[in-house]
Amino acid sequence: MRVRKLTFLTLAVAAGLSLTACQNDDDAAGQPAPSSASSASSTSGGSGSGGSDQDGGKGSTGAASGGKDTAAGSGSDSSGKAPKCTTDGLEITAKDNFIDGDPEGTVAVGLTNGSGADCVISGFAGVDLKTDAGDISATRKGDPGDPYILKNGKEIDFYVSYPLNESGGSGVRITGLVVTPPNETKSVALAWPGKGTLPVTDGSGSPVTVGPIGSAGQGG
Template sequence: MRKSRIAVTAAAVVAGLSLSACGGDGNATNAGNASSSSSSAPAEGQTGSAPDSAEQPEGEASGSGAPEKEAPEQGSAGQESAGTGIKPERCHTDDLTITASDATIGGDTTRTVAVKLLNKSDRACSIKGFAGVNLLSSEGAIPAARRDQKDDGTVLKSGEPTYFGIFYKANESGGSGVRIKGLVVTPPDEKKSVTLTWPGEPSLPVTDSPDPSVEIGPMGSVGQGG
C-alpha cells in the first residue's frame, strides 16, 4: 500500500514537471513572438518615415535649384541685350549734309566759322575726330591745323547734326591780304570732299609767322551759332 502511494506521488511529480516544461515552451514561444512583433513594429515605422526624411532633402535641393536655373536665364538675357547693341557704322560723306556759317561773336579777335554736318541718312552713324579742311585762296590751298583738343566721338541719329569750328585771324592790315575763294571739307576718315562757299571774312592777313593762320577743332568743338 505504501509503495502504491509513492508510485502515484512520483507519477504526479513527473506529470507536473512535464506540464511546467510544456508551459515554459509556450511562454517562450509567445515571448519570442511578442519580441518579434515589437521589434518589427518600429522597423515598419522607420520604413514608413524614411521616405519623409528622404523627400525633405529632395524638396530642399529642388527648391535651391530653382534660383540656380533662373540666374543663368537672367545672365543670358543680359548678354543678349548687350549683344543686340550694334555699333553704328561711321558717317560717310554721302550720309551728311555739310554747310558752313559765320559764328563769330562780336568783339572776338579770332574769327569763327561753324561747319555743320547733318546726318541725312535713315540710319544712325558715328563720327569722331577731325575733318580735313582747306581754304581755297588766291595763294593756293591753305590747310587748317588741328587744335590740341580731344574728341570722344558721337553717334548722330537720323536728322541730327554736329558742328566743328574753323578759327582764323581776319585781315586788318588795310591791304588786300590773302583772299579766300572757298572752303573744302572732308569728313573724318573719308576721302570724298565737299566744296562750300566761304562765309567768313573775305581775306586773311599776309604773314610770315610760323603759327598757323587757320585752325580747326574736332567734331562737337562748337555749337549751333558758335
C-alpha cells in the first residue's frame, strides 16, 4: 500500500514538472528575440542619433539640402549659377600702367568684388575719357573670351590704351575717366591716372581703346 502511494506521488511530481516546462516554453515564445530587440533600437535611433524616426527623416532631408547648397556655391542663385557682377557690388580703381618705351599710354582699371558673394563678369566695360574738348568713348579691342567667376574679395583688371602726346603742343587735356561695368547702366567717375593730354586728331576715329575684362591680368 505504501509502495502504491509513493508511485502516485512520483507520477504527480513528474506531471507537475512537465506542465511547468510547457508553460515556460509558451512564455518564451511570446517574447521578442534579443536580436529583434536590438534591431528595433537601432532603427528608432534614440536621443544620441536624432531621436525618433521622424526626426531622423528630417536630418536626412537636411543633409541632402546641404549637399545642394554646397554644389550651388557661395553667392549662387536658386539655379546654381552665380549672379552677374553689378556696379554697386564692385570697387573700381584705375592706375597708370605706362612703361617707358611703350608706343602708347596704358591705364589698368581694377574691378574688385565687394558684394559679399561670387559673381560672373565678362565682355567689355564702357569707358569714356572726359576732356576739355568733350567726351571720348573708347573703342573695344580684342576677344572678350569666356565669362569669369569673380570670387568675393578678388580683383580682375582690364586696360585702357591711348596715344601719347608727342606733338610738342598742348594737346587735349584729360580731366577724368568714366567706367561702366559690363551689362550695367550705372557708371563710376574716377580721377585720370595716366598722362595728362592726348594729341589733337582729325576726329576720324577714337584714339582710345579698351580691352576685354581680364586683359590686364587678374589680381589676387
